[in-house]
Amino acid sequence: MASSLRPFWDVRVELRVSEAKNLGSRDQNDPLDPFCIVHVDDEEVARTSTQWRTLNPFFGETFHIALPHNFSVMGLSNKHAKLGLVYMTREDLFNTLKHPGKDRWYPLLKPVPAMEAQGEVFVELLVTMTPLGAKRLDVTVVKARDVFSKGSVGKYDTYFVIDLEGDARSSDRQAGAKQFELSTGILFGIKHFRLNEQACQNHLQSPFLMLQVCSASARSAVHLLMRKFSEKPGIFLGQANIPLSNLEYGLRHPRWYRLGPRMQDYEENTSGNGTIRVSAQLTHELIMPPSAYSPLFSYLQNSLSRPDVATTGWLGLLQSLLVDTSCASFLDRDHLASAIMQALHTQDAVDCLRALTQQQIANTDDSVTLFRSNTLASKCLDYFMKIIGLPYLHETLKEIIDEIFHEKKDCEIDPSKILTGNPANIVKRHAADLIRYLEKILQSIFSSVERCPRPMRVAFSNIRVAVGRNAALTSDADGQRTNASYTAVSGFIVLRFFAPAVLSPKLFGMREELADATTARTLTLLAKALQTAGNLGSADLTLKEPYMQPLGAVIDANVPRVKSFIDQLCNIDTQSTDIEERIPLESENDHVAIISAKLNVLEPGTKSFKKKLTTLSRNALLWQKSLKERPQHLFLRNVINLEVMDANVYDKKHVVQILLDDGRSLVLSFTSAEEMVTWLKLFREGLRGSEAFIRTACHSGVFKKGRWTCCAQMASDAAPCSKAHTALTLNSFSLAFSESERLHSFFAILVQLLPCLQSIKEEHRSDSQYPFQEVMDRLIECLRLLEIKHLLLQKPASQNDDIAHASRGGAQLFS
Numbered sequence: 145m146a147s148s149l150r151p152f153w154d155v156r157v158e159l160r161v162s163e164a165k166n167l168g169s170r171d172q173n174d175p176l177d178p179f180c181i182v183h184v185d186d187e188e189v190a191r192t193s194t195q196w197r198t199l200n201p202f203f204g205e206t207f208h209i210a211l212p213h214n215f216s217v218m219g220l221s222n223k224h225a226k227l228g229l230v231y232m233t234r235e236d237l238f239n240t241l242k243h244p245g246k247d248r249w250y251p252l253l254k255p256v257p258a259m260e261a262q263g264e265v266f267v268e269l270l271v272t273m274t275p276l277g278a279k280r281l282d283v284t285v286v287k288a289r290d291v292f293s294k295g296s297v298g299k300y301d302t303y304f305v306i307d308l309e310g311d312a313r314s315s316d317r318q319a320g321a322k323q324f325e326l327s328t329g330i331l332f333g334i335k336h337f338r339l340n341e342q343a344c345q346n347h348l349q350s351p352f353l354m355l356q357v358c359s360a361s362a363r364s365a366v367h368l369l370m371r372k373f374s375e376k377p378g379i380f381l382g383q384a385n386i387p388l389s390n391l392e393y394g395l396r397h398p399r400w401y402r403l404g405p406r407m408q409d410y411e412e413n414t415s416g417n418g419t420i421r422v423s424a425q426l427t428h429e430l431i432m433p434p435s436a437y438s439p440l441f442s443y444l445q446n447s448l449s450r451p452d453v454a455t456t457g458w459l460g461l462l463q464s465l466l467v468d469t470s471c472a473s474f475l476d477r478d479h480l481a482s483a484i485m486q487a488l489h490t491q492d493a494v495d496c497l498r499a500l501t502q503q504q505i506a507n508t509d510d511s512v513t514l515f516r517s518n519t520l521a522s523k524c525l526d527y528f529m530k531i532i533g534l535p536y537l538h539e540t541l542k543e544i545i546d547e548i549f550h551e552k553k554d555c556e557i558d559p560s561k562i563l564t565g566n567p568a569n570i571v572k573r574h575a576a577d578l579i580r581y582l583e584k585i586l587q588s589i590f591s592s593v594e595r596c597p598r599p600m601r602v603a604f605s606n607i608r609v610a611v612g613r614n615a616a617l618t619s620d621a622d623g624q625r626t627n628a629s630y631t632a633v634s635g636f637i638v639l640r641f642f643a644p645a646v647l648s649p650k651l652f653g654m655r656e657e658l659a660d661a662t663t664a665r666t667l668t669l670l671a672k673a674l675q676t677a678g679n680l681g682s683a684d685l686t687l688k689e690p691y692m693q694p695l696g697a698v699i700d701a702n703v704p705r706v707k708s709f710i711d712q713l714c715n716i717d718t719q720s721t722d723i724e725e726r727i728p729l730e731s732e733n734d735h736v737a738i739i740s741a742k743l744n745v746l747e748p749g750t751k752s753f754k755k756k757l758t759t760l761s762r763n764a765l766l767w768q769k770s771l772k773e774r775p776q777h778l779f780l781r782n783v784i785n786l787e788v789m790d791a792n793v794y795d796k797k798h799v800v801q802i803l804l805d806d807g808r809s810l811v812l813s814f815t816s817a818e819e820m821v822t823w824l825k826l827f828r829e830g831l832r833g834s835e836a837f838i839r840t841a842c843h844s845g846v847f848k849k850g851r852w853t854c855c856a857q858m859a860s861d862a863a864p865c866s867k868a869h870t871a872l873t874l875n876s877f878s879l880a881f882s883e884s885e886r887l888h889s890f891f892a893i894l895v896q897l898l899p900c901l902q903s904i905k906e907e908h909r910s911d912s913q914y915p916f917q918e919v920m921d922r923l924i925e926c927l928r929l930l931e932i933k934h935l936l937l938q939k940p941a942s943q944n945d946d947i948a949h950a951s952r953g954g955a956q957l958f959s
Contacts, residue, residue: 151937154431154885155211156875157218157237160423161192162247163202167227167418175199180420181221182207187869188821193650193658199418205658208875210832214840214867216263216402220422227417228252233404237426245425251414263288263382265304268398271391281388288403380406429892430938437887440894440926441487447919448495454503456915458923459496463520464916471900480893481523485531486881487890490599497525498606505607509616511628515635522640525603529641532597534653537645540592542654544584545646548666549655553577555666558691575694578666582673582698589642590705593712604633605714627680633710638678647671673699677706738762738826741819746794746811747776748804753794753813760823762830765802765810778804780834785842786827786870788820793845793853800824803842828873835882842868891930898927 161180168176175197182190189209195201211218218237220230230250268284283306382403391397444458453459462480465471485493500521508514515522555578559567608629611617617628647667649655659667673695680703738760744753745767756767759775768775785803789811793799798814800823814820831838841864845854852858855865881889901924908914 151430151432151436152884153213154427154429154888155213155215156427157209157211158206158425158427159209159218159220160206160247161203161220162421162423163200163204164222164418164420165200165249167199167201167222167252176227178222178227182209183219183221184209184211184215184872185217185867185869187872189872190874196660210871210873210875212840212867212869212871215872216404218424220420222252222417222420228254230420230422231405232424234402235404237424238428240424240426241428245423247421247423249419249421251419252417253414263403264400265382265384265403266398266400267384267386268396269386269388269391270396271393273393429888430934431884431888432934432937434883434887436933437891437930440891440930441887443922443926445488445492448492448499454499456919458919459499459520460503461916461919461923465897465900466520468900468904470903471897474896474900475893477518477520477523481520482527483890483893485524485527486886490532493528494599494602494606497521497528497603498610500524501603501607502610505610505614505617505632508614511617511626511631514611514617514628514632522636525636526640528603529600529636530652533600533641536592536595536597536600537641537652538654539595540588541585541642541645541649544581544588545649545654547584548581548670549649549659549663552660552663553666554662555581555669557669557694560691571691571694578669578673579695579698581666581670582695585642585646585670585674586677586702586705589638590709593709596713598716600637601713601716604637604710605716607632607636608710608714627707630680630707630710631678633714634678634680634706637710637713638706639675643671643674643678646674669695677702680706738830739823741823743767744796744813746813748808748810753811758812760826760830763834765827778802778810780827780830781836782806783831783834783836783870784839785868786824786831787842787844787866787868788824789846790844790854801842803839805837825874828870831870832873832881835884838868838870839864840868840871842866891927894923895927895931895934898924898931901927 159182161182164178164180167178176199177194177196178198178201179194180192180203181188190207192203192205195203209218216234218232220232222228229252231253265288266286268286270282270284272280272282274280285304285306288304383406384401384403386401447453447457450457454463462475465475466477466480484496488496500519501515504519504521505514553574555574556562557571557575557578559571562570611629611632617632618626620626645652645654649667650658658664669692672689672692676692676695677699681700740757740759742755743758745756745758746753747767754769756769757771758765758767760766763781764777764779766775766777782805783802784805785801787801787803789799789801791797791799794811794813796813798817798820800812800814800820802810802812804810812823814823843852843854843862843864844866845852847853847860850858852862852865855862857863857865901920905917905920905924908917911917
């Protein structure tokens with residue numbers, strides 16, 4: 145079942161890795177080449193760029209990570225954990241909801257399995273009075289799930305210990321419990337404990353009941369047959385601190401509690417290998433089905449056809465709020481523009497841009513300042529280009545960017561920065577390489593008109609038409625014709641799209657790593673030259689930065705080609721119905737291949753791998769023996785899990801299993817870990833926007849010869865034994881969000897503005913000339929209804945957070 149039919153919790157974290165200090169041991173003298181790896185539970189999700197030859201690296205990178213609902217710990221290791229790790233538990237991250245995360249210095253810790261404890265335990269508490277009037281606490285431990293011991297294999301004899309102020313009790317062993325338990329959990333049976341009455345009497349109002357879940361391997365148990373089990377401690381699997389305050393007498397309090405590491409593990413495992421500065425901020429929001437948002441968005445979309453939508457309509461209202469000081473703390477221009485563009489469908493987004501840009505053009509009389517400030521119109525068009533034009537950008541520039549990164553040529557042409565040799569000769573040689581790169585970039589851009597997405601071309605054509613209607617922009621004070629009809633368009637496509645991508649390829653997904661210092665300088669010089677070409681001339685550049693003179697002739701020679709490119713780009717019928725279909729922005733590229741390779745494929749119902757040409761698009765995976773053969777396919781919306789399999793299942797190292805909602809599975813075998821990670825990343829990004837109902841657990845093996853290879857359970861329909869990672873994704877411009885998430889992002893901004901809107905409405909209650917009275921009333925009405933609906937859906941989860949857990953693209957229910 146797709147998530148579009150149900151609400152789900154969306155869990156994300158913004159992680160900023162700033163810098164590290166004093167890396168390495170105290171006797172470390174030689175510089176290191178450090179980098180950081182971000183992992184959630186036991187899976188890597190991101191890594192920073194390598195900082196060369198330093199013990200005090202500056203990273204300055206921010207990651208936006210979508211988390212599975214049942215994650216337990218997020219870790220940050222420095223250079224494969226050799227220098228140490230930083231752990232942030234689920235509780236740590238959820239605390240940032242109440243207390244926003246700030247930069248903090250963390251000591252690097254030793255990597256020990258106990259630090260990554262995870263799972264949950266179901267406990268029922270009952271407080272009663274004894275006949276003598278003393279308080280009594282009954283603790284019933286029912287079962288545990290998601291229990292995990294990193295680095296250990298096999299079955300476990302699991303038990304637990306509960307402790308209240310030194311009164312400790314241990315349960316019997318649960319024989320043969322599996323390493324992972326999710327749905328059914330480790331059943332302890334109904335274990336009742338009546339704790340020391342004096343301890344309860346003195347401490348029930350404030351302390352925590354400490355409950356530890358532990359295990360010993362079945363093999364170890366054999367060696368302990370002659371001993372009492374308590375004589376040798378087991379393997380620590382996790383600890384839950386259960387608050388006892390505010391328990392009502394005579395009422396049972398059943399609840400799931402998270403297992404985590406012991407605090408002493410943090411204190412005792414400092415590695416002494418340095419510190420790292422990190423900040424993390426979690427967001428945790430309930431996403432409603434798309435239909436729930438329809439009253440609000442139907443109104444917004446229908447209003448876009450009004451000619452005054454950018455003046456007295458909802459776009460005009462938002463623009464007025466951006467400059468209202470009373471709303472400044474609730475409204476960020478970047479977030480607002482991004483949310484608007486993601487929430488609207490393609491034609492609606494084009495209509496929105498036309499309204500915003502026409503209004504700004506009509507109110508501007510100086511072509512030099514047109515679109516040069518960060519208005520809502522310019523920000524919206526920025527995000528529109530990034531969302532819809534990313535494949536076009538990659539197709540146009542990525543090959544050249546890869547060449548620059550590979551060659552690593554020194555292209556410095558500023559004589560003041562050349563400290564050795566003959567500066568004149570070196571500048572001449574460097575300029576030749578720089579010109580070669582620049583001409584390749586320009587040629588690729590000029591030949592890309594037909595590849596540019598049609599909605600982008602329509603938006604640019606609308607801008608050009610609007611500029612042509614403003615005589616103050618098309619003619620100067622002397623009556624001479626200006627270049628405004630060209631610079632208004634090139635200011636976006638060149639200055640705000642191509643040039644920033646050349647300057648920072650990683651931000652646009654064209655490279656995984658940041659550029660080294662030499663390559664970064666080359667990219668900076670090329671971006672400057674490209675911006676100058678977009679401004680239609682090098683005169684200003686060579687006056688401000690004379691060292692750019694060697695590129696001046698090339699830039700000026702290409703100005704006519706820039707104009708021709710703009711002419712062709714805008715030569716499109718804006719009244720065509722090609723983009724009238726109400727489809728999401730991302731769907732423009734649904735059938736474009738994201739990645740393709742020849743892989744070994746084990747098809748459903750077969751017993752052997754066959755080499756197939758395998759292709760992933762935004763909505764499907766296709767495989768075929770050759771291009772002449774009709775491809776087999778599966779739709780991403782039907783996928784419930786995408787997980788790495790145990791290495792011993794097929795005698796292959798890099799194997800991924802794709803599970804479908806009809807019970808079938810497809811297995812892909814990759815030639816290297818790098819290839820597998822690349823496919824996993826892209827596939828999971830596709831699932832994010834597919835409305836697939838992702839499950840939170842899976843089997844990491846296969847069922848054969850009457851048992852599962854991963855957990856040895858003997859029922860084919862046995863509960864999954866492994867925590868799934870399919871919902872774990874790294875957000876980027878290429879990520880296709882689900883329709884529910886896109887709509888919610890805009891709703892969340894508007895609902896934050898509700899108090900501000902109500903205050904402004906009250907302030908202008910008696911002002912009949914206030915232009916936004918009608919739109920204000922309608923927005924407040926829609927937002928109030930949606931806010932009530934949203935709060936009602938949250939109420940069951942707030943009473944018992946186990947009722948509805950989130951998963952990326954869906955919700956998993958537990959009993």
